Amino acid sequence: MWSAETVVACALALLTRSAASLPPIELVDVPPADVSTQADAFVRVGEPRIYLVTSSDVFRRAQASKYRCGDLDAHRILASVIVHEEWHVKHGRDEVEAYNAQLMTLQLLGARPGSPAYTAVWRSARAALARRKATERAPKLVAKETDGNGVAP
Numbered sequence: 001m002w003s004a005e006t007v008v009a010c011a012l013a014l015l016t017r018s019a020a021s022l023p024p025i026e027l028v029d030v031p032p033a034d035v036s037t038q039a040d041a042f043v044r045v046g047e048p049r050i051y052l053v054t055s056s057d058v059f060r061r062a063q064a065s066k067y068r069c070g071d072l073d074a075h076r077i078l079a080s081v082i083v084h085e086e087w088h089v090k091h092g093r094d095e096v097e098a099y100n101a102q103l104m105t106l107q108l109l110g111a112r113p114g115s116p117a118y119t120a121v122w123r124s125a126r127a128a129l130a131r132r133k134a135t136e137r138a139p140k141l142v143a144k145e146t147d148g149n150g151v152a153p
């Protein structure tokens with residue numbers, strides 16, 4: 001099993017990005033109580049930092065690669081997750097634009113629409129946007145969520 005640091009290095013290598021060009025990436029074992037248990041990563045409003053969850057399915061899959069950086073799809077997805085969270089750090093909470101940046105990154109990395117990696121992220125995007133639509137119908141709930149924990153998935 002590869003170290004979490006190796007997995008992150010592999011994802012950054014795919015992006016041809018250095019750690020210094022991104023907000024600091026902090027590894028957490030499990031999502032904290034105020035974040036979805038399904039989250040692969042998250043950011044907190046006002047904190048220029050990306051939290052990556054090392055117990056997520058995709059992170060574990062990347063760590064279990066037979067060769068270093070070997071599971072290309074898992075590393076592609078993690079790379080795109082980092083870009084998604086970087087978008088939030090730089091631009092705010094808009095999920096549509098964060099997912100657009102993520103899906104564009106996947107395509108640049110060779111995961112085209114219809115491929116397993118693209119389809120997995122697309123499904124997450126659809127689910128996240130459906131949840132957002134549901135909360136928009138209950139403005140009190142969204143206000144509570146926004147002011148309450150300041151977390152974007």
Ligand SMILES: [Zn+2]
Binds near residue numbers: 084098
């Ligand atoms: Zn997001």
